[in-house]
Amino acid sequence: MKHLSEKSVFRVVVVALVLATFYRLYPLVSGDRVLSAAFMTEDGYLMLTVARNMAIGLGMSVSDGTIPSNGVQPIATFLFAVPYWLTDGDKISGLWGVQLIGAAISVIGVFTVRAFAREALMPQDKSHIWPWLVAALWYSGQHVLLHTMNGLETGLYAVSVTTTLVIFTRLLAKGEDAKFSDRMLLGTAGGITFLVRVDAIFLLLVIAIVWILHEIFVARKRGGRIAQEAAAPMLLAALIAAPWLINNYVNFGSIIPVSGTAQALSGGFAKNADLVPAVIFEYFFPMLPIPHALQFNPIFQTLASAIVVLIGGTFFIQVWRRGRAVRYAILAYLIFAFVMVAYYGFYFGAGWFLSRYLSPLAPLFIVATLSVALSLLTRVNPVHGKAIVRGLGVASLVLCFGLLGRLLIPGVKEQGHxxxxxxxxxxxxxxxxxxxxxxxxxxxxxxxxxxxxxxxxxxxxxxxxxxxxxxxxxxxxxxxxxxxxxxxxxxxxxxxxxxxxxxxxxxxxxxxxxxxxxxxxxxx
CATH class of the missing domain: 3.40.50 (Rossmann fold)
Structure with missing residues (x-):
């Protein structure tokens, strides 16, 4: 591993990206049964039923158009309605289109995750291989790959979150040179991210707070100017989100979709807390999925929690010491991660979906792992440390594809319905x-x-x-x-x-x- 060059690692990354793309597309040439079950989840089919009904003129509904429903996330539902509209509601052809859309969104995610990783890692090391390695690990990791192709908004959410944080980073980096259009771009991205998935409200609130505190204590701006500059993008985000919220309240009596209320019923204080260590660990190390039996082992839970806290804390300390605007975006991302873990781990129900709920945190956690590994190994071995990290990255990708290959063995993974x-x-x-x-x-x-x-x-x-x-x-x-x-x-x-x-x-x-x-x- 010591002699693994950046060029050779980049070739491996390209191969990994190509193979992960083919993996996403294999159901299209494997027959209707595989197409129907390979990636599509139970909740994904709920969204696709609504999308198909919209396409054939039955509106946002289920049950043959007889029951109106808002139990979906709006932007993904509208996107998935397109292939059904083009095929007059054909269920098999529509699934073709949905899988192609999911794959296309995942490809876009490669570039948005890479962009975020570049902003986060550039102050540490200017090599372009690290952001590409992060993107490849995100794109090839078993859980992320399945979540991005599940017929839901999960892949689009990762794209939206990372895009919004990159825009936020670049806005702060411009300082006094930031224009009105830069701020409105952030507001637009925030509003769209909310419509992708409504729990993005946590991210938007965190970004708003971090932004205002940055303007007060770092940029040393006065309150009136801060309000003047921040009000317009925040209002724009609210206006973009408003139609969906109004629809929910007027037609269903609550701004929260019925799906959120229904899934919350299975909750209780800390009901999902015992699942949190394994789920988060798997996003720090996407090549190391945790066996179900180990997830509830107290020794593993303690060890996994200690590892992720140590990596996360070390990463943030290093980022903060290096300065640059990206540290505020990473601060916002980390607070968002904390809120999401607290909400879904200690309040919300549906623990069986915890991995999906926390999947937008994967880009941050993979970046944190790579950054800490890079710092540690270059300090221990200044001459060959980076080459060792590159080698570990390649080995991680190989493990990812071994796990993906295992899922193709008959009986290992069943849709279940x-x-x-x-x-x-x-x-x-x-x-x-x-x-x-x-x-x-x-x-x-x-x-x-x-x-x-x-x-x-x-x-x-x-x-x-x-x-x-x-x-x-x-x-x-x-x-x-x-x-x-x-x-x-x-x-x-x-x-x-x-x-x-x-x-x-x-x-x-x-x-x-x-x-x-x-x-x-x-x-x-």
Whole structure:
């Protein structure tokens, strides 16, 4: 590794970028079943159902256009509606377009992550190989790759966050030379980032606070001038975000989408805290995914927490000492990371999505790891330290592709919902209504499907909030079949909370733990 030149490492980076791109595109040439299941997630299908309904004239809705929904993130939904509009709502051709859009956004992410890494690492070392290495690790890491192709906004969010922070860095770097257009560009980027994913409000608030404090204590500007310069971009960001917020409040009674309210119901103080160390560790080291059994090991949790705090703290101290405007952007990014971890780890529910929720932090954490490794190894070995880091970077990329290759082995990674889709497709006519707690995949392939966990169904969410369950909602609906993972059959027995009407109204048709499938049918 000592003799690995920058040119040879750059060649490896290019090869990694090409291979990771092909990996993202392989479902397009692997048949409809692989296309349908390779990357697409349950929640991704929820968004695509809304996108397809928009494209065919049913508006933002689910359940064959009968239930209006705002349980999505707006910009990605509009983007994904395009291929359905171009193909008259064809579900397979639409998936082709969605995967191509996801791959294209990921490619853009390579350049926005590289741009952020360049700003962050340039004061330390001006070599161009380090930003490219960060971008390649981000692009090839197992979790990031899957998240950027999941049919959701996750990839676009990484692009938007890194772009906004780069714009913020360059605005501060211009100092007194910053123009009105520079500030408005930041406001535009901030507003768009919010529409990509609404929890970007945390990032925007942090940037606003850091910016104002910078202007007061570093630029030594007076309050009136600060207000004059900051008001316009902040107002612009708010105006860009306003239509979505107004739509949510007017049509659904809350500025928070129903999906956010529904997923928060599974929360509780520190409910996801035990998952945080493993998830964050995997973003500091994208080539080292943590086995599920190890995630909850107290020794590992303690060690992982200590490692990420040590790397993060060392990185920030080094960045701050080097000066330059980028340190304020990194400060904002680190505070944003802290807020996101606190919110999703200690308040919000849906811990099974924690890795996706925290994925916009990956660029910062990969940069931090590389920066600290570079500082440490060049201090220990001034002659060959950089070559060792380059070698470790190459080895990390090799590990990333080993992990990606493993996912292609049959049975290693399953989508998890197509057994439900298959049963409904084979046994339920298209004009008959089905229901399920998890209706992303099923609702995409069987139009007449009613969602019961409230993520895209405001009426089901209201039933959960008022009654604690959806049993009466199901009884009073058009649902003839309930089909979901094994366990839903218990609704007719121990989990019916004394609702004899439900037990008398539905019977268990299929109870198959091996296939992870239960089906209930309404009694005639």
């Amino acid at each position: 197509f057994q439900v889709v298959d049963w409904v497709t084979e046994n339920v006519p298209k004009d008959v209504w089905a229901g399920a707690i998890q209706t992303g995949t099923l609702g995409y392939w069987h139009d007449r499907t009613i969602n019961l966990d409230g993520k895209v169904n405001p009426d089901a969410l209201d039933a959960i909030l008022t009654e604690g369950n959806v049993l009466n909602y199901v009884l009073n609906s058009q649902i003839e079949y309930l089909a979901d993972w094994h366990g839903i059959a218990a609704w007719t027995t121990t989990n019916n909370r004394g609702n004899d009407a439900f037990s008398n109204g539905f019977e268990v048709l299929v109870q198959d733990p091996v296939r992870n499938l239960d089906v209930l049918k309404r009694k005639n």
